[in-house]
Amino acid sequence: xxxxxxxxxxxxxxxxxxxxxxxxxxxxxxxxxxxxxxxxxxxxxxxxxxxxxxxxxxxxxxxxxxxxxxxxxxxxxxxxxxxxxxxxxxxxxxxxxxxxxxxxxxxxxxxx
Amino acid sequence: xxxxxxxxxxxxxxxxxxxxxxxxxxxxxxxxxxxxxxxxxxxxxxxxxxxxxxxxxxxxxxxxxxxxxxxxxxxxxxxxxxxxxxxxxxxxxxxxxxxxxxxxxxxxxxxxxx
Numbered sequence: 001x002x003x004x005x006x007x008x009x010x011x012x013x014x015x016x017x018x019x020x021x022x023x024x025x026x027x028x029x030x031x032x033x034x035x036x037x038x039x040x041x042x043x044x045x046x047x048x049x050x051x052x053x054x055x056x057x058x059x060x061x062x063x064x065x066x067x068x069x070x071x072x073x074x075x076x077x078x079x080x081x082x083x084x085x086x087x088x089x090x091x092x093x094x095x096x097x098x099x100x101x102x103x104x105x106x107x108x109x110x111x112x
Numbered sequence: 113x114x115x116x117x118x119x120x121x122x123x124x125x126x127x128x129x130x131x132x133x134x135x136x137x138x139x140x141x142x143x144x145x146x147x148x149x150x151x152x153x154x155x156x157x158x159x160x161x162x163x164x165x166x167x168x169x170x171x172x173x174x175x176x177x178x179x180x181x182x183x184x185x186x187x188x189x190x191x192x193x194x195x196x197x198x199x200x201x202x203x204x205x206x207x208x209x210x211x212x213x214x215x216x217x218x219x220x221x222x223x224x225x226x
Contacts (some may be wrong), residue, residue, distance in 0.1 A: 033213060035212075035214075040220050041218075042202060042216040042218050043156070043202070043214075043216050045213040045214065045215070046215075048213060056212075056213055058213065088204060090155065090156065092156075092214075098115060099144055099161070099163055100144075100146065100158060100161055102158075103148075103155050103156040103157075104155060105154065105155040106155050
C-alpha cells in the first residue's frame with residue numbers, strides 16, 4: 001500500500017539559510033499535518049491543511065510557512081534557520097474520512 | 113484543549129516479563145486515543161487506537177490498551193516483551209472528530225533487557 005513520502009530524508013543547513021521540506025500524502029487523503037520532534041522531545045503539531053486550505057495552526061514560528069498544492073503535496077518552508085530548528089519533521093496524512101493519521105518517515109534537519 | 117501525561121520516562125524490563133506503560137489525558141471534549149511506537153531513527157508507527165465501543169483494544173505486536181473514562185487513562189500493556197520491543201512509545205489524543213491534530217505525551221522509553 002502507498003505510504004506518505006517525505007523528501008529529503010536528511011538535510012544539513014547553516015544558520016540563517018533556508019530549507020524546504022516536501023510531503024506527498026497517501027492518495028485520496030485530503031488532510032496533511034506537519035509535526036516537529038526535537039531531540040528527546042515528543043512530536044509537536046505545527047500546521048495542517050484540508051483541501052489545500054490551512055485548517056489548523058500550532059506552535060509554528062513566523063519564520064516557517066507552509067502550503068498545500070493542487071496535487072495535494074505539501075511543502076514546509078523554513079527561513080533564517082536557527083540551531084534550535086534542528087529536529088525531525090514529520091508529515092502525516094489522513095482527514096475527513098479517517099480517524100487516524102498516517103505518518104511519513106520524517107526529514108531530519110540539522111542546522112550547523 | 114487536550115494534554116497527555118506519560119507517567120514514566122523510562123521503563124526497564126527483562127525479556128519475557130509483562131509491562132505496562134501508563135498514560136493519562138485531560139480534555140474538555142471527548143477524544144480518540146492512540147499509542148504510537150518509534151524505533152530508533154525511524155518514524156511513528158500506530159500500535160493501536162481507541163475510538164469507541166469495547167474499552168479493551170488490541171493492537172499489533174501483542175500489545176493491548178484499556179480505556180478508563182473515569183480515570184482518564186489509556187494504559188498500554190504487553191504480557192511478555194521481547195528484545196525487539198525496545199523503542200519509545202507515545203500516547204496521543206485528538207478530539208473526537210476526523211481530521212484533528214494529535215497531541216502527544218512526552219514518550220516512554222521501553223528498554224528490554226536479556
